[in-house]
Amino acid sequence: MQSNVTTVTFDQIALDDTFSMREQRRKVDLNKQPKGRVSGTHLQHLRTVLKNGGLLDPVKLWQEVDGQGGTTGRLVVLDGRYRIAAYRAEQATKDRKKLGKKPTPVTIPARIYAVTKAEALLIALQSNSKETLPLTYSERSNAAWRMVWEFGDSIPKPRLAAASGISPRTILTMRRQRKAFRDANDTPSLDWRKDLRWPKEVKEYCPPTDEQKAEMVTALAKGFRQTLNSNFTKDLATLADALEEALGIQQMRYLIDYLRTDGGDEIFLEEDDLKMDPRGSEEAGF
Structure with a gap:
């Protein structure tokens, strides 16, 4: 080869x-x-x-x-x-x-x-x-979705899962979503986060102004400090589990990606994400 x-x-x-x-x-x-x-x-x-x-x-x-x-x-x-x-x-x-x-x-x-x-x-x-x-989770999922859309079932599921680091279950969901798009004679955006929810309308995210962002950061930081002070622990595993429980596994992944890269994209929560099962599959919420 x-x-x-x-x-x-x-x-x-x-x-x-x-x-x-x-x-x-x-x-x-x-x-x-x-x-x-x-x-x-x-x-x-x-x-x-x-x-x-x-x-x-x-x-x-x-x-x-x-x-x-x-x-x-x-x-x-x-x-x-x-x-x-x-x-x-x-x-x-x-x-x-x-x-x-x-x-x-x-x-x-x-x-x-x-x-x-x-x-x-x-x-x-x-x-x-x-x-x-390395690629972020968002980049890997979009790449896998793009390949599923272009090549269908011709790439074995285990092969694509191993290459992308995306679970076989998610790739199966991508294949089903590809069929749904084709049956509807529609074309995906190739942004998996959006296309997973299709045909539900996904509202475009409007980032806050610098002033709004500063106010949100101040308010959130104050809330975090109050919570941590009343439930103090030095156990990082406990803190990590609490964050995952609050945000859900998907938003936790995006947060980690944001922190370990250059932070160019804003991370935001949507109503559906706050209601989802925090221990759910990769399909939940996104």
């Missing part, structure tokens, strides 16, 4: 957002410094490794094929955009130091996969689900 490690140059590599599982706010632009605490730190770490003469893991590329199975000539990035950005940033730094001299071409270690589009998407999803800067 894959070749041995080879090397490629920048001009051989193609980017295709079809294979980028990250939300727009977390996608890396190879020509810009990533925004956010985690994203920027991750790139800087990779650059430091290169600067010190270290090696980065090979990037994963797909030898693209068209609808008839013929190769198109493109090598599409499946995994390793941050590594490619690190190589490019370090090369730009070296070129500036050469003061007009001819730049030295950079070669990037790579594994090239000659597989179908479906297999390429699975490789991209599985790789990004487990790397240093």
Whole structure:
């Protein structure tokens, strides 16, 4: 399925957002410094490794094929955009130091996969689900839903579950929802949180103003402190269980994702989420 490690140059590599599982706010632009605490730190770490003469893991590329199975000539990035950005940033730094001299071409270690589009998407999803800067739960569920919508039952449920980290039960729900959309001759948004509730109308979230947000934070923080003071415990497990009981497992996951990434999206609760079974399945509430 894959070749041995080879090397490629920048001009051989193609980017295709079809294979980028990250939300727009977390996608890396190879020509810009990533925004956010985690994203920027991750790139800087990779650059430091290169600067010190270290090696980065090979990037994963797909030898693209068209609808008839013929190769198109493109090598599409499946995994390793941050590594490619690190190589490019370090090369730009070296070129500036050469003061007009001819730049030295950079070669990037790579594994090239000659597989179908479906297999390429699975490789991209599985790789990004487990790397240093992993996909959030929202990104993984949206990617799995997108693949279910495009490929139906052709990808075995255990294979997609293993690649995405989404439960087989949720993937079964996605398959049922795909059938419902097709029976209604309707097209999904490919945002699983919204499409799971279809055909129920999901209201667009209107974020609060800075002033409203500050007031909400102050009020919530005061309530949290009062509750913690009257039920004081140093047991972190108890605190975590209490939060999960209050928020529900889905909102707890989104909260954790928010805290460990760059915090670009707002986390909010809806009435349905507050009423759901806090120990329910992944389908509950979202």
